[in-house]
Amino acid sequence: MKLYRLHAKQTLPISQKEAWDFLSNPANLKVITPESMGFKVLAGADKKMFAGQIIQYTVAPLPGVNTRWVTEITHVNEGTYFVDEQRFGPYSLWHHKHFIKKAENGIEMEDIIDYKIPFGIFGQLAQYLFIKKQLTKIFNYREEKLIELFGDVPNEKKFFALKSI
Numbered sequence: 001m002k003l004y005r006l007h008a009k010q011t012l013p014i015s016q017k018e019a020w021d022f023l024s025n026p027a028n029l030k031v032i033t034p035e036s037m038g039f040k041v042l043a044g045a046d047k048k049m050f051a052g053q054i055i056q057y058t059v060a061p062l063p064g065v066n067t068r069w070v071t072e073i074t075h076v077n078e079g080t081y082f083v084d085e086q087r088f089g090p091y092s093l094w095h096h097k098h099f100i101k102k103a104e105n106g107i108e109m110e111d112i113i114d115y116k117i118p119f120g121i122f123g124q125l126a127q128y129l130f131i132k133k134q135l136t137k138i139f140n141y142r143e144e145k146l147i148e149l150f151g152d153v154p155n156e157k158k159f160f161a162l163k164s165i
Helices: 016-023 120-150
Strands: 004-012 040-043 054-062 065-077 081-088 093-103 106-116 159-164
Touching: 004 120, 016 093, 016 106, 016 120, 054 120, 106 120, 120 159
Parallel strands: none
Antiparallel strands: 004 106, 004 159, 040 054, 054 065, 065 081, 081 093, 093 106
């Protein structure tokens, strides 16, 4: 069983409350996802985030390939931390931790995603050929979109890593 991890950090010049209000609102996921992904929230994003919340989406991981994705918000620590886990979708495992903490110039946002791809060796090949590239593209887009929305912190180092664990 091969597991992969995506780990990203970004500093934004906003308050922790402003970051939480934006990032914990499931409807805003569409705002920070590339249009080419065909992302659409179907249900479950009409209430403030809570543990046990089920959110349903459609997404096109590849051009012309639409899939349904169902996540559950499993943990919420108001203002600082939440976890979403895939219940149905393209991965065998998707566990996404979101951290928000105060930083010198605003807040530091950290994402840690552990995921597993189905289909054994074929899934590993897909990871090498396009999944890794697609996730990198999505998180680079997300970083740029958040800078566009909230501004950048000059001279702050960004951190992004995608690796096998």
